[in-house]
Amino acid sequence: MLTIDKYAYNNEIASWSPSVKGLLWLVGMIIAFQPILLLKIVFLPIAVIYTLHVVHVTLHQYLKWFYAVIPFVALSIIGIAFTMSPSPKNVYGAIHLFGNYFGLAKSMMPMTLELSFRIITAIVCTYWFALTTPFQQIILLFKHLHFPSLLIEETLLMYRFIFIFVDSFEQIYRAQELRFGYASLGLSVHSAAILGKMLFEQVIINYQKMTYALDAKIFQGEFAVQENKI
Amino acid sequence: MIELQDVDFAYDDHQVLKDVSLTLGKPGQNVIGLIGQNGSGKSTMFLNLVGILKPTSGRILLDGQPLKYDKKSLTHLRQKVCIVFQDSEQQLFYSIVKDDIAFALHNLKLPQDEVVARVRKVLKQLDIEHLKDRPIQYLSGGQKKRVAIAGILVLKSEWLLLDEPTAGLDPDGKQRMITLIKGLAANGQKILISSHDMDFMYEIGDYFYLLQHGNIVKQGDKKTAFADDKLLSECSLEQPWLMKLHQRLGLPLYEHADAMFEDEQLIHTLSAIQ
Numbered sequence: 001m002l003t004i005d006k007y008a009y010n011n012e013i014a015s016w017s018p019s020v021k022g023l024l025w026l027v028g029m030i031i032a033f034q035p036i037l038l039l040k041i042v043f044l045p046i047a048v049i050y051t052l053h054v055v056h057v058t059l060h061q062y063l064k065w066f067y068a069v070i071p072f073v074a075l076s077i078i079g080i081a082f083t084m085s086p087s088p089k090n091v092y093g094a095i096h097l098f099g100n101y102f103g104l105a106k107s108m109m110p111m112t113l114e115l116s117f118r119i120i121t122a123i124v125c126t127y128w129f130a131l132t133t134p135f136q137q138i139i140l141l142f143k144h145l146h147f148p149s150l151l152i153e154e155t156l157l158m159y160r161f162i163f164i165f166v167d168s169f170e171q172i173y174r175a176q177e178l179r180f181g182y183a184s185l186g187l188s189v190h191s192a193a194i195l196g197k198m199l200f201e202q203v204i205i206n207y208q209k210m211t212y213a214l215d216a217k218i219f220q221g222e223f224a225v226q227e228n229k230i
Numbered sequence: 231m232i233e234l235q236d237v238d239f240a241y242d243d244h245q246v247l248k249d250v251s252l253t254l255g256k257p258g259q260n261v262i263g264l265i266g267q268n269g270s271g272k273s274t275m276f277l278n279l280v281g282i283l284k285p286t287s288g289r290i291l292l293d294g295q296p297l298k299y300d301k302k303s304l305t306h307l308r309q310k311v312c313i314v315f316q317d318s319e320q321q322l323f324y325s326i327v328k329d330d331i332a333f334a335l336h337n338l339k340l341p342q343d344e345v346v347a348r349v350r351k352v353l354k355q356l357d358i359e360h361l362k363d364r365p366i367q368y369l370s371g372g373q374k375k376r377v378a379i380a381g382i383l384v385l386k387s388e389w390l391l392l393d394e395p396t397a398g399l400d401p402d403g404k405q406r407m408i409t410l411i412k413g414l415a416a417n418g419q420k421i422l423i424s425s426h427d428m429d430f431m432y433e434i435g436d437y438f439y440l441l442q443h444g445n446i447v448k449q450g451d452k453k454t455a456f457a458d459d460k461l462l463s464e465c466s467l468e469q470p471w472l473m474k475l476h477q478r479l480g481l482p483l484y485e486h487a488d489a490m491f492e493d494e495q496l497i498h499t500l501s502a503i504q
Contacts, residue, residue, distance in 0.1 A: 005365075005367075006368070009364075009365055009368075134326075134365070135325045135365070136324075136325055136326045136329065139325075156323075156324070156325070157323065159325055160322070160323055160324065160325055160366070160367075163367040164319055206320055209315065209317060209320040209321075210320050210321075212277065212282050212315065213315060213320055213321035213323075214323075215280075215282050215304075215308070216280060216282070216308060216312065216313045216315070216321070216382070217321070217333055217334040217337060217381065217382075218305055218308050218309070218334055218337045218338060218385075219337055220337050223323070223324075223333075224332075224333070224336035224337075226336075226342075228328050228329055228332050228345065228346065228349065229346060230328045230332070230346050230349050230350055230353070230362060
């Protein structure tokens with residue numbers, strides 16, 4: 001998912017004002033949550049095609065990013081769409097189970113359709129925002145919206161250090177894998193435990209180094225967030 | 231001028247610096263090298279010099295005044311003596327290069343115009359103007375190192391402490407580092423460098439201190455500090471190759487590699503042998 005970050009810096013509208021992009025995202029979310037289904041059906045392909053165009057990404061790659069959210073969406077929809085009923089008339093594809101009938105609930109179909117489009121429209125809008133807005137613009141948007149500075153600082157540091165964390169994870173994992181650390185289930189559990197331990201130790205060591213670096217840079221307890229017009 | 235007087239430092243029971251006394255910043259010593267193997271106490275000495283660690287005994291003087299460890303004095307000290315750590319990753323906090331370079335200046339609450347002017351100047355000085363809007367996580371190791379140095383140079387400190395500046399750099403990155411340090415020194419910047427990269431140290435340093443198990447075992451200019459091959463071996467270090475050529479083959483002792491390759495007399499003599 002971190003590749004999304006790379007696209008955020010290298011798309012055709014990366015330099016647009018974060019406020020404009022934030023506003024457009026909001027409009028998209030309003031369309032997603034308003035009740036007229038037709039509007040969503042029209043809006044959805046336009047938003048997808050526009051994202052593919054400005055981000056210069058293939059449809060195949062774009063759809064791959066949905067793998068991360070599809071299990072959650074599918075679980076929610078399955079929970080609503082499938083039901084048990086005492087009468088086979090109430091469900092499509094009825095299967096007789098324990099004296100009842102299991103299948104797609106006829107009465108829930110309009111709601112399932114509505115919910116699916118709502119979720120997909122919201123995800124497409126959010127992906128458009130994430131793929132076109134560099135991180136520092138998101139931080140500036142938070143600042144304009146008067147989010148608490150503690151929240152902004154935390155977000156800023158988490159974003160910066162998540163890459164270091166992922167990098168450490170990959171290095172340790174590769175080193176273990178090359179020495180057959182994940183050759184069997186037992187070994188995998190053992191290696192995963194060592195991986196967790198090493199990451200934790202590194203976090204402690206890195207924290208110390210970071211504290212030294214903050215001291216050297218005369219840190220006064222607050223990370224300044226402002227646009228440097230350089 | 232920085233003076234260390236009988237400085238000892240220990241982490242709990244582990245003695246790291248032992249009775250270290252030295253004076254940094256004498257005339258003609260703009261680039262000073264602190265040489266020693268891993269674990270010899272180089273980084274610990276640096277942390278003592280910027281007031282992050284406090285000597286167990288002895289004292290450190292800056293311009294004749296002993297270091298004080300209250301917040302105001304430390305802020306003052308860290309504007310005069312600045313450090314760039316070995317690991318660039320741990321000292322870059324912002325996602326965009328220009329924001330990170332401006333970080334220390336915002337901490338000092340300098341006016342925005344001053345911040346912009348200083349950052350622009352340093353970007354130009356280090357030849358990284360093209361990186362100013364780039365996300366830090368996608369820079370190369372050498373580029374990150376330059377950004378880390380830029381973030382410190384904006385403070386316009388009198389002293390610059392570089393901890394293992396060539397660690398992890400490719401030959402091009404190392405050459406750029408040499409050019410950068412020479413350029414800074416030419417502008418009067420006082421630089422203290424810790425490293426065990428002997429050829430690099432030989433090329434850029436004016437004066438050297440050899441550290442072994444927390445003791446200063448030798449000091450002097452190029453001719454003196456690198457002359458004793460046996461002592462360097464005991465410290466798990468190696469003589470610079472120019473010194474080896476001088477001592478073992480009887481060639482003149484050149485200041486740097488280019489001086490040797492441009493020596494007409496040497497070229498003529500070697501051609502005659504062929």
